Every structure is written in structure tokens, then in C-alpha cells.
Amino acid sequence: MMQQYHKAFSIFFKHNYFPDEKLRSLSVKPTAETSLILRNNGGMVVPFQDGVHVLYDSLCYGSKRLRTDFLESAGYLEFLIMNKDHHFFNYTSDFDTDISGNYFFFTNAGSAEPNNVVLATKETSNETVLLHATEYVGKEDMIPVDLKNINLFSKPFGLIGIHLHGALEENLNISFSTISxxxxxxxxxxxxxxxxxxxxxxxxxxxxxxxxxxxxxxxxxxxxxxxxxxxxxxxxxxxxxxxxxxxxxxxxxxxxxxxxxxxxxxxxxxxxxxxxxxxxxxxxxxxxx
Known part of the structure; x- marks a missing residue:
């Protein structure tokens, strides 16, 4: 069966500690439920150095479809974030909270609570769409660990929750700030x-x-x-x-x-x-x- 993949959206990790502001120490994988949703809707995840692309098959099941068709059919996607840099918090802005008992939750919803469906557009002056409330990731983007969540077998570095809709922006950023x-x-x-x-x-x-x-x-x-x-x-x-x-x-x-x-x-x-x-x-x- 012929397949032809196009970009549905991308998530970029940024950090102004680095000269090019590209954060390369984070990796992303979909939760089990999201993997099933993507498979059933002709989607796939393609990681790159400082982020991840989510692609869709424009010829799914032999019928041509648009990006909006995929976005309006897949619903809600969740991705686990893993951090490979043990020194990350030594050069990242202090979050003034117990990191051991919390993890980051990034979303295009109105607040950092999983399954919140009140959509909000978060933009900076240069029209970069952010998955957090302010210019840089802060304390308000952390939530307590709940291992009752079936998608969490252990404490992750972070979780990304994306509510898909026809007007979803193509490029989504998560930006960390350096420590002073x-x-x-x-x-x-x-x-x-x-x-x-x-x-x-x-x-x-x-x-x-x-x-x-x-x-x-x-x-x-x-x-x-x-x-x-x-x-x-x-x-x-x-x-x-x-x-x-x-x-x-x-x-x-x-x-x-x-x-x-x-x-x-x-x-x-x-x-x-x-x-x-x-x-x-x-x-x-x-x-x-």
C-alpha cells in the first residue's frame, strides 16, 4: 500500500544556555494509548535532535486526506519526555519546588492539568507558540507525580499533552531558561x-x-x-x-x-x-x- 507522509506538527525543545538555543538532551516517545491512536489514524512519530515531528499519512487507506482531516480525527495525544543530561538542573533556572516529587506537564490547553480541554493559544511577541504559560518553563508547569496514571510506570521528566484540532499550529515550542x-x-x-x-x-x-x-x-x-x-x-x-x-x-x-x-x-x-x-x-x- 502506498504511503505519503506529511508533517502534522512539530515540538521543539529550546534552552538559552546554549548558543543556538537547541536543547538536545531530551527524548520523546508516545504513551501506549497514543501509539495506538496514531497507528489507527495513519500517524507516526519521528524524533530529531532537539524535538519530535508527528507525521500523518496523506494516503491513509488509499484515500487522499488533508492535515486538518488527521488533526480532527486523532483527538488527544500524550508523549513522555526523558532527560539524558544529569547536569540539566545545574544550568537551568531554579523552579523553587521539590523536583523529586513533581514532573513537567506541557500542553496547549489552558492550564497545566492533564485532560484539561479548555484550549488556549500561548504566543510570544514573535509568534512562537509555546506549550507553557509564560515565556519560559516555570514552577506552574510542574505537577505532582501520580503513579496511578496508567501511562506512568515511573516518574518521568515530563509529559506533553496535545489536544488536536483543525487550527493547531505546526510548530510548538518548549523553552527553558538558564540559571543566574x-x-x-x-x-x-x-x-x-x-x-x-x-x-x-x-x-x-x-x-x-x-x-x-x-x-x-x-x-x-x-x-x-x-x-x-x-x-x-x-x-x-x-x-x-x-x-x-x-x-x-x-x-x-x-x-x-x-x-x-x-x-x-x-x-x-x-x-x-x-x-x-x-x-x-x-x-x-x-x-x-
Missing amino acids: TYWCYVVATDYLQELVNPAILNKETEELFSGPEPAQLSEDKKVLLFFSRDPIPHRQQMPHTFQLVEEYQPETHYYKVVLPALPGPSPQHISSIKTSKEHQNKKLSFIFI
Whole structure:
């Protein structure tokens, strides 16, 4: 039997931590019920690096049909999301909730509740259609785990619920935002601790980090700490903005550059250092140099 597949709709995963904003660590598969619905309606799922296409057979059962015919016949589809990146939450905006007891639920319905049939169009100013309530995924897009749900054998990373209708948009986005933290540079290298009047500054704005503050890393290891004055967003490819200098003179802004391009935080290395009370309630990222 001849088959001819066309796109019914696509779901894209976005994350502004990455330079191209493509989130490649998530994979998608239909639930058992959705697999049956797609099979009975001539549909199929085709994953790609940063999302998934749902296709329909335009020659299903030998009769030519349009995209709207498929959308109006398949009803409601659900897809499980799996996350392959163990460091995902280290570079993603804090959701201020118990992640272990909740999972993401994305939908083109009016609120993050499964089987809600009140349809709503969620758009940003550039007409990108989103499957969540605000510009980026937030706490309101999480729901408690209910293992009584026959589609959930274990806690998923997320679930997507799509109510199909003739006017469904072709491209649907799920967009995560990068985390912002106070950066703390930890000067641990011996020769760097011997610098005279050291400072860390933004070479574009010449704004200084606060410090240095002495700290005890271990019983026999002392370090110097420099803190950013405001939270800084994390990026996979950080611009070389911050530098370590010595002989800094605030009156004349004279200094000698020691390290011209300091690294940003790594999501693979999470540390904790005892700091002064001023910084104890801040979300800190420690960067060792």
C-alpha cells in the first residue's frame, strides 16, 4: 500500500544556555494509548535532535486526506519526555519546588492539568507558540507525580499533552531558561594568592567584584574569594568578560592583567565553601582559579 507522509506538527525543545538555543538532551516517545491512536489514524512519530515531528499519512487507506482531516480525527495525544543530561538542573533556572516529587506537564490547553480541554493559544511577541504559560518553563508547569496514571510506570521528566484540532499550529515550542547566580571566584593557586592588591573586574565596564575575602578551604589550605555584585546568567560559551588583575589602584584605575579571560561556572562541578554571612543566603557558583 502506498504511503505519503506529511508533517502534522512539530515540538521543539529550546534552552538559552546554549548558543543556538537547541536543547538536545531530551527524548520523546508516545504513551501506549497514543501509539495506538496514531497507528489507527495513519500517524507516526519521528524524533530529531532537539524535538519530535508527528507525521500523518496523506494516503491513509488509499484515500487522499488533508492535515486538518488527521488533526480532527486523532483527538488527544500524550508523549513522555526523558532527560539524558544529569547536569540539566545545574544550568537551568531554579523552579523553587521539590523536583523529586513533581514532573513537567506541557500542553496547549489552558492550564497545566492533564485532560484539561479548555484550549488556549500561548504566543510570544514573535509568534512562537509555546506549550507553557509564560515565556519560559516555570514552577506552574510542574505537577505532582501520580503513579496511578496508567501511562506512568515511573516518574518521568515530563509529559506533553496535545489536544488536536483543525487550527493547531505546526510548530510548538518548549523553552527553558538558564540559571543566574552570584559568581564567586576562588583563588586557590599559590602564586595567585601572592599578588599585590588583586582584583577581578569586568573588562568592558570595569565593574569590580567584591573582595578579596580570605576563607579556609581545608585545614591546611587558605583561599581568596571574589564575589559578583549581581547575579550573572550562565552560558555554555561564556564571553571572555572577566579578568584577574593585580596592583589595582581605584583612584586611577591602573592595574596589571594577570589572567585576561576567566572561565565561567561549570555545570559538572558544584562546590560549597563557607562564606561570610553577607553571602550565605545567596545562590552562589564557585569557580576555582
